Amino acid sequence: MYHSPYQEALATDVRTARGTERASILRSVNLLQRGAEAGPRSAEALEALLYTKRLWVFFIEQLGLPDNRLPHKLRADLISIGIAVLRRIEAIRRGESKDFGFIIDVSRSVAEGLK
Numbered sequence: 001m002y003h004s005p006y007q008e009a010l011a012t013d014v015r016t017a018r019g020t021e022r023a024s025i026l027r028s029v030n031l032l033q034r035g036a037e038a039g040p041r042s043a044e045a046l047e048a049l050l051y052t053k054r055l056w057v058f059f060i061e062q063l064g065l066p067d068n069r070l071p072h073k074l075r076a077d078l079i080s081i082g083i084a085v086l087r088r089i090e091a092i093r094r095g096e097s098k099d100f101g102f103i104i105d106v107s108r109s110v111a112e113g114l115k
Contacts (some may be wrong), residue, residue, distance in 0.1 A: 036100035
């Protein structure tokens with residue numbers, strides 16, 4: 001089967017984007033782990049929560065775009081996951097929770113799916 005340079009470039013762009021998304025999520029996991037160790041009111045935790053919140057808000061916005069080419073069901077599932085992550089972030093930020101585990105586990109799972 002013939003593959004045009006355009007098709008190859010598109011495939012490379014998708015792989016690059018997925019790699020960037022995965023790296024961003026893994027950075028978030030690293031920050032969250034440090035924040036969890038330092039405590040929910042620490043500077044490390046606040047940095048981790050802010051970074052992770054911005055990341056998931058960006059993902060949710062991108063998933064909601066009409067020209068997003070992921071299957072509708074997958075997009076909806078990822079948006080739901082993102083909303084759950086944002087809720088957990090807010091619970092920690094407000095002092096209602098100290099549990100970073102859910103956010104870390106979900107983020108790792110999503111990063112694994114981007115391999």
